[in-house]
Amino acid sequence: MENTIDDLKKPAHLAPPSGGRGGESIHVFAPATVANVVCGFDVLGFAVDEPGDEVIMRVTGKPGITISKITGDDGRLPLDPAKNTVSVSVQHYLQSVGRSDIGLDIELHKKMPIGSGLGSSSASTVAGLFAIKTLLGDDSDPIKLLPFAMKGEEMACGHGHADNVAPALFGGFVLIRSYEPLDVVRLPHPKNLWCAIVFPDVDVPTREARQIIRKNIQMKDAVTQWGNIAGLVSGLFMQDIDLIGRSMKDVLVEPVRSMLIPDFYKMREMAMELGAVSFGISGSGPSVFAFTRDEATARSITQKLQQHLTGLKIGSNSYVSTINDAGPKVLG
Structure with a gap:
């Protein structure tokens, strides 16, 4: 899975430049993601x-991209196609395949909180790229979309990391082995692994959360982190949930970012007492997540953590899910 934007050539099977009748449309969903997975900063998700x-993407008769509607964002996202991650990524893709002549109108419907640490910008960008790829009948490997999705991440948070966009695009559990060259590996995982997510209603901007991370680390901390990443990947391959759980410890990023999340360590203590396998920050936060062995435990954890946050006068949302192996899907 090695690709860069320069590697992407125009697939011979795409519709010719004169194709694309006005009125053609597609409706695509792309999932939220949990990045870092505690110990794998920028390389796991x-x-x-x-x-x-x-x-929702429609082909129009006039070349260029417009964004006619955005819902669920409380007016925070730009309608200007030059400033929106979805349209910018789609435009890069169209240029790469020689289809800048096509006209598109985009509706973006945010079904997840912005700034949640759940890959909000990634889900939107991947949905847009998957939509245009499908509209053009491009059946090439979806890996070719990844560099364009990373362009959207660069616009959103100043850094083109792939630990959100790669799992949103491919589904499942993903390792970014290398960024130069880009090399992405899908990992196996236990089918009975459940994820409990709680999003506290506090503001932790991704750019700021990246800026507080230490630039220099001690060798002993690096060794600890390498061992935990290797243990987590080994646990996934071995279907060993106990090994997964004891490997999900972060000595580099979590100690700093946890300060931005109210009662983080108290919530971790509660989750582990309720039967969690592991607990940590989703992406840059403020969302937190726990792995569990069953749905009932996951739901119990989200309920108790939300009750705790309510006691702190902090609102929250919660989600319970297995790992989504499907990635984006066409809704209509």
Whole structure:
């Protein structure tokens, strides 16, 4: 799975430039994701069943991209196609396949919180890219969309990381082995692994959450982190949930980012007492997540953590899901 934008050539089977009749449309869903997975900063992530974002894309008679509607964002996202991650990524893709002549109108429906640490911008971008790829009849490997999705991440948070967009695009559990060259590996996982997610209603902007991370680390901390990443990947391959759980410890990023999340360590203590396999921050936060062995435990954890946050006068949303192996899907 090695690709860069320069590697992407125009597939011979795409519709010719004169194709694309006005009125053709597609409705696509792309899932939320949990990035980092505690110990794998910028290199590990997985997709969940809910929440997610939806894009409706229509072919128009006039070349260029417009965004006619955005819902669920409280007016926070730009309608300007030059400033929106969905349209910018789609435009990069169209240029790469020689289809800048096509006209598109985009509706973006945010079905997940912005700034949640659940890959909100990634879900939107992947939905848009999957929509245009499908509209053009491009049946090439979806890996070719990844560099364009990373362009959207670069616009959203200043850094083109792939630990959200890759699982949103491919589904499942994903390892980014290398960024230069881009090399992505889908990992196996236990089918009975459940994820409990709680999103506290506090603001933790991704750019700021990245800026507080230490730039220099001690060798002993690096060794600890390498061992945990290797243990987590081994646990996934071996279907060993106990090994997965004891490997999900972060000595580099979590100690700093946890300060931005109210009662993080108290919530972790509660989750582990309720039967969680592991607990940590989803992406840059403020969402937190726990792995469990069954749905009932996951639902118990979300309920108790939400009650705790309510006691702190903090609202929250919660989601319970297995790992989503499907990735984006066409709704209509």
